Amino acid sequence: MIPLPAGPLVFDTGIYIRSSRGESFLWLGEDTRVFQRTILTAVVAAELYAGTRDHRGKRAQGHFSPPNAAAWIDTGILLRRARRAFGRMDFVHQFRDLLIAMETVRTGATLATENLGDFERWKSLLASAKKTLNLFEPS
Secondary structure: OOOOOOOOEEEOHHHHHHHHOOOOOHHHOOOHHHHHHEEEEHHHHHHHHHHOOOHHHHOOOOEEEOOOHHHHHHHHHHHHHHHHHHOOOOHHHHHHHHHHHHHHHHHOOEEEOOOHHHHHHHHHHHHHOOOOOEEEOOO
Protein backbone atom coordinates (compact mmCIF):
# COMPACT_ATOMS: atom_id res chain seq x y z
CA MET A 1 0.00 0.00 0.00
CA ILE A 2 1.37 3.39 -1.03
CA PRO A 3 1.01 6.04 1.68
CA LEU A 4 -0.90 9.24 0.96
CA PRO A 5 1.32 12.14 -0.04
CA ALA A 6 1.73 15.00 2.43
CA GLY A 7 -0.06 18.30 1.91
CA PRO A 8 -3.45 19.20 0.49
CA LEU A 9 -5.46 16.58 -1.41
CA VAL A 10 -8.23 16.67 -4.01
CA PHE A 11 -10.32 13.53 -4.39
CA ASP A 12 -11.82 12.81 -7.79
CA THR A 13 -15.56 12.11 -7.86
CA GLY A 14 -15.15 8.35 -8.03
CA ILE A 15 -13.39 8.30 -4.66
CA TYR A 16 -16.34 10.01 -2.96
CA ILE A 17 -18.87 7.78 -4.72
CA ARG A 18 -17.14 4.57 -3.68
CA SER A 19 -16.80 5.91 -0.15
CA SER A 20 -20.54 6.72 -0.01
CA ARG A 21 -21.23 3.09 -0.95
CA GLY A 22 -19.29 2.01 2.11
CA GLU A 23 -16.34 0.62 0.17
CA SER A 24 -13.14 0.46 2.17
CA PHE A 25 -10.11 2.49 1.23
CA LEU A 26 -7.09 1.01 2.97
CA TRP A 27 -4.90 3.73 1.46
CA LEU A 28 -6.83 6.36 3.48
CA GLY A 29 -5.78 4.69 6.68
CA GLU A 30 -7.61 5.13 9.94
CA ASP A 31 -6.94 8.86 10.33
CA THR A 32 -10.10 10.78 9.45
CA ARG A 33 -8.10 14.02 9.81
CA VAL A 34 -7.13 13.47 6.19
CA PHE A 35 -10.34 15.34 5.34
CA GLN A 36 -8.98 18.43 7.10
CA ARG A 37 -6.50 18.75 4.26
CA THR A 38 -8.91 17.75 1.52
CA ILE A 39 -10.16 20.29 -1.02
CA LEU A 40 -13.58 19.68 -2.55
CA THR A 41 -13.67 21.28 -6.00
CA ALA A 42 -16.93 22.78 -7.23
CA VAL A 43 -16.83 20.38 -10.20
CA VAL A 44 -16.64 17.30 -7.96
CA ALA A 45 -19.42 18.68 -5.75
CA ALA A 46 -21.66 19.22 -8.81
CA GLU A 47 -20.95 15.69 -10.08
CA LEU A 48 -21.84 14.27 -6.67
CA TYR A 49 -25.16 16.11 -6.58
CA ALA A 50 -25.94 15.07 -10.14
CA GLY A 51 -25.10 11.40 -9.74
CA THR A 52 -25.62 10.39 -6.12
CA ARG A 53 -29.04 9.35 -4.90
CA ASP A 54 -27.98 8.64 -1.35
CA HIS A 55 -28.15 11.79 0.78
CA ARG A 56 -24.99 10.76 2.67
CA GLY A 57 -23.04 10.66 -0.60
CA LYS A 58 -23.75 14.33 -1.10
CA ARG A 59 -22.06 15.28 2.14
CA ALA A 60 -18.54 15.07 0.80
CA GLN A 61 -15.92 16.26 3.21
CA GLY A 62 -13.31 18.87 2.46
CA HIS A 63 -12.77 22.57 2.08
CA PHE A 64 -14.88 23.88 -0.81
CA SER A 65 -12.95 25.50 -3.67
CA PRO A 66 -14.56 26.87 -6.84
CA PRO A 67 -12.46 27.53 -9.94
CA ASN A 68 -11.68 31.21 -10.45
CA ALA A 69 -12.13 33.11 -13.72
CA ALA A 70 -8.56 32.45 -14.84
CA ALA A 71 -9.07 28.69 -14.40
CA TRP A 72 -12.12 28.76 -16.71
CA ILE A 73 -10.20 30.68 -19.37
CA ASP A 74 -7.07 28.52 -19.06
CA THR A 75 -9.24 25.40 -19.28
CA GLY A 76 -10.72 26.59 -22.58
CA ILE A 77 -7.26 27.35 -23.96
CA LEU A 78 -5.90 23.97 -22.86
CA LEU A 79 -8.90 22.14 -24.34
CA ARG A 80 -8.20 23.79 -27.68
CA ARG A 81 -4.58 22.61 -27.43
CA ALA A 82 -5.76 19.14 -26.43
CA ARG A 83 -8.07 18.88 -29.42
CA ARG A 84 -5.16 19.80 -31.69
CA ALA A 85 -2.82 17.33 -29.97
CA PHE A 86 -5.20 14.41 -29.36
CA GLY A 87 -7.89 14.85 -32.01
CA ARG A 88 -11.58 14.37 -31.36
CA MET A 89 -12.66 14.10 -27.71
CA ASP A 90 -15.71 14.02 -25.46
CA PHE A 91 -15.66 17.73 -24.66
CA VAL A 92 -18.12 17.69 -21.73
CA HIS A 93 -16.40 14.87 -19.83
CA GLN A 94 -12.91 16.18 -20.54
CA PHE A 95 -13.89 19.74 -19.61
CA ARG A 96 -14.89 18.62 -16.11
CA ASP A 97 -11.74 16.56 -15.63
CA LEU A 98 -9.55 19.43 -16.79
CA LEU A 99 -11.31 21.86 -14.42
CA ILE A 100 -10.62 19.42 -11.56
CA ALA A 101 -6.98 19.25 -12.66
CA MET A 102 -6.74 23.05 -12.91
CA GLU A 103 -8.17 23.51 -9.40
CA THR A 104 -5.74 20.90 -8.08
CA VAL A 105 -2.83 22.80 -9.63
CA ARG A 106 -4.11 26.18 -8.39
CA THR A 107 -4.36 24.95 -4.80
CA GLY A 108 -1.02 23.13 -4.86
CA ALA A 109 -2.75 19.87 -3.96
CA THR A 110 -2.30 16.27 -5.10
CA LEU A 111 -5.18 14.69 -7.03
CA ALA A 112 -6.21 11.22 -5.82
CA THR A 113 -7.96 9.48 -8.71
CA GLU A 114 -8.73 6.02 -10.00
CA ASN A 115 -8.92 7.57 -13.47
CA LEU A 116 -5.16 7.95 -13.83
CA GLY A 117 -5.05 7.54 -17.61
CA ASP A 118 -7.08 10.63 -18.42
CA PHE A 119 -5.34 12.73 -15.79
CA GLU A 120 -1.87 11.64 -17.00
CA ARG A 121 -2.82 13.16 -20.37
CA TRP A 122 -3.83 16.41 -18.61
CA LYS A 123 -0.61 16.33 -16.60
CA SER A 124 1.48 16.34 -19.79
CA LEU A 125 -0.64 19.09 -21.34
CA LEU A 126 -0.41 21.19 -18.17
CA ALA A 127 3.37 20.70 -18.13
CA SER A 128 3.50 22.31 -21.58
CA ALA A 129 1.83 25.35 -19.94
CA LYS A 130 4.41 25.27 -17.11
CA LYS A 131 1.88 23.96 -14.58
CA THR A 132 2.51 20.92 -12.37
CA LEU A 133 -0.25 18.41 -11.67
CA ASN A 134 0.60 15.99 -8.86
CA LEU A 135 -1.27 12.68 -9.08
CA PHE A 136 -1.84 9.84 -6.64
CA GLU A 137 -3.38 6.54 -7.70
CA PRO A 138 -4.88 4.66 -4.76
CA SER A 139 -4.01 1.00 -4.67
